[in-house]
Amino acid sequence: xxxxxxxxxxxxxxxxxxxxxxxxxxxxxxxxxxxxxxxxxxxxxxxxxxxxxxxxxxxxxxxxxxxxxxxxxxxxxxxxxxxxxxxxxxxxxxxxxxxxxxxxxxxxxxxxxxxxxxx
Amino acid sequence: xxxxxxxxxxxxxxxxxxxxxxxxxxxxxxxxxxxxxxxxxxxxxxxxxxxxxxxxxxxxxxxxxxxxxxxxxxxxxxxxxxxxxxxxxxxxxxxxxxxxxxxxxxxxxxxxxxxxxxx
DNA sequence: ACCTTTGTTCGTGTTTTTACGAACAAGCAA
DNA sequence: TTGCTTGTTCGTAAAAACACGAACAAAGGT
Numbered sequence: 001x002x003x004x005x006x007x008x009x010x011x012x013x014x015x016x017x018x019x020x021x022x023x024x025x026x027x028x029x030x031x032x033x034x035x036x037x038x039x040x041x042x043x044x045x046x047x048x049x050x051x052x053x054x055x056x057x058x059x060x061x062x063x064x065x066x067x068x069x070x071x072x073x074x075x076x077x078x079x080x081x082x083x084x085x086x087x088x089x090x091x092x093x094x095x096x097x098x099x100x101x102x103x104x105x106x107x108x109x110x111x112x113x114x115x116x117x118x119x
Numbered sequence: 120x121x122x123x124x125x126x127x128x129x130x131x132x133x134x135x136x137x138x139x140x141x142x143x144x145x146x147x148x149x150x151x152x153x154x155x156x157x158x159x160x161x162x163x164x165x166x167x168x169x170x171x172x173x174x175x176x177x178x179x180x181x182x183x184x185x186x187x188x189x190x191x192x193x194x195x196x197x198x199x200x201x202x203x204x205x206x207x208x209x210x211x212x213x214x215x216x217x218x219x220x221x222x223x224x225x226x227x228x229x230x231x232x233x234x235x236x237x238x
Numbered sequence: 239a240c241c242t243t244t245g246t247t248c249g250t251g252t253t254t255t256t257a258c259g260a261a262c263a264a265g266c267a268a
Numbered sequence: 269t270t271g272c273t274t275g276t277t278c279g280t281a282a283a284a285a286c287a288c289g290a291a292c293a294a295a296g297g298t
Contacts, residue, residue, distance in 0.1 A: 005257070008170035009145035013152075021143035025286085026128035026136045029217070033132075036221035047244095051127035056287050058246065063285095078295085079245060085223050092218055098148070099211055102155040104204050124287070144256085175257050177276065182255095197265085198275060 016098050019091045022067045027052060027060045032069065035083045135217050138210045141186045146171060146179045151188065154202045 006014060023029060027050060034046060047054045061081065064070040068087040073080040125133060142148060146169060153165060166173045180200065183189040187206040192199040 005170055005175075006145060009149065013145035013148050016148055017143055017145045020139050020148075023217075024136055024140035024143045026125060026132035027286095029132050029135055029139075030128065032221050033217075036223060039223070051124055052286095053288060054245075055247090055289075056124075059286075062246095083221075083223060085225075088221065088223055092222065095214070095218060098142075099214060102151050102202075102207065103211065104155060104158070104202060104207055106204075146256095171256095172258060173275075174259075174277090178256075181276095 016094055018067060019095055022064060022069060025060065027057070028064055031057075031060060031064065032083065035070070035081070039082075135213055137186060138214055141183060141188060144179065146176070147183055150176075150179060150183065151202065154189070154200070158201075 006017070009017075023032075030050065031046075034049075047057050050057055052060075061070060065072065068084055069091065070081050071084045073082065125136075128136075142151075149169065150165075153168075166176050169176055171179075180189060184191065187203055188210065189200050190203045192201065
């Protein structure tokens with residue numbers, strides 16, 4: 001990479017890509033799923049249920065914090081994590097909109113029937 | 120990375136992450152958006168509308184082909200690209216399901232009100 | 239006092255992603 | 269023929285992502 005070209009795209013595309021990127025690893029999906037299911041703040045012991053070390057897990061959590069999907073709470077010396085409702089809703093809207101925008105009609109590509117597939 | 124740990128996660132999580140990863144770059148989002156809007160097979164001249172070289176663009180297109188979202192057609196010596204309806208629908212389902220699964224109730228996190236935010 | 243758990247930071251190493259130029263073959267146009 | 273566009277492959281290089289061990293501080297338990 002000679003330079004980070006990501007900045008040169010439309011702001012909307014960048015924002016969408018940022019959220020998609022945050023979800024682009026199974027560990028992060030599992031963390032979010034866990035938090036959404038239990039609705040209980042994350043404690044360190046979940047690292048047992050992951051095939052990763054505490055350090056690596058911490059790295060993924062930090063990434064989710066960076067995009068704002070997870071917030072950390074301090075209580076009695078322990079650090080609890082939970083999902084940020086506002087950010088989760090924001091993400092849901094942004095990604096849903098994109099997925100809807102690129103929806104295709106059922107008869108799409110019928111005009112390509114005459115073409116020969118190369119893949 | 121000592122080893123690729125991605126394989127150690129649940130198959131469902133891996134599948135979801137694969138699609139999210141495919142959408143994790145603004146260039147790829149723009150390509151998909153363009154194809155969905157025009158519904159016309161992609162010709163080389165779109166590289167003018169991107170802040171990237173033909174080579175890099177080709178790389179992103181190849182990635183989208185690898186996950187099956189884009190298919191290539193041969194016609195009169197030119198290579199046309201278009202979205203794969205079936206795969207797009209599959210992706211829509213898979214990602215929509217995930218986004219729904221992690222939806223939170225409006226009163227979520229109210230029990231955390233007593234906590235002090237650290238981020 | 240000692241040990242354990244917890245959360246984090248630092249440093250390191252590997253893999254993957256991103257990006258480009260050079261080069262090439264195929265097709266078309268002058 | 270020559271020149272141009274098009275699509276691709278190759279090699280290269282830098283950045284980012286991924287993963288871990290070591291080490292540390294703070295808190296809790298025995």
